Amino acid sequence: MAEPLIRMANIRKSYGRVQALVDANFHVNEKEIVGLLGDNGAGKSTLIKVLSGAVPLTSGDIFVRGKKVNFRSTSDAIAEGIETIYQDSALVTQLSIARAMHFDSDLIILDEPTNNLGVAETQGVLSFVRSARDSGHSCIFIAHNIHHVFQVVDRIVVMRRGKVVADDIDPKKTTVAEVERVITGMSDKEIRDAISDGRDSHG
């Protein structure tokens, strides 16, 4: 099988005593749009910060087209064709004008902050991701609205507590509810119990 565009193997990242990434394994194929999902604090931003050279990893390996790389800065990652757009940056408001074809990078990463974007900005981001596919880029799309992710990605990867716990979810063959269960790690019964506990405590 061909090497993926990006492969991250056994990535660990500790911030002091906080283990943000615990042996995370992740890959992105050429011309693939990957949705990266997970609850708050699951490690999504840390994984892409490591991939984009913004923070150093504690241990593990990153390969670009099978070649091992060692990113010391974001410019090292950009030189390998990896570019990140933080969705709380000024750039995001321009995305609905911008098109991915204007990006030189092979992989465009979009990381949405927890607070939601406005409707116009959101539509801009979604059409930008679609344009990334049309122009043959690869893309990692992090968004808190699962429905948005379902609309635009080829494959869904879920992180939980610093690990990738599912990396082959086809949005065309899966429901949002099933993915939510993977994100929370809860069974149907646990979800029902959690809901009824909430009802009990709130009266």
Ligand SMILES: Nc1ncnc2c1ncn2[C@@H]1O[C@H](COP(=O)(O)OP(=O)(O)OP(=O)(O)O)[C@@H](O)[C@H]1O
């Ligand atoms: N600079 C930092 N210093 C200390 N701990 C950090 C730092 N950045 C992240 N963490 C911790 O690492 C873990 C993973 O955080 P991360 O921001 O990667 O999660 P996330 O999946 O992007 O969450 P969100 O959906 O809220 O954006 C969390 O426990 C977080 O508190």
Ligand SMILES: [Mg+2]
């Ligand atoms: Mg984040």
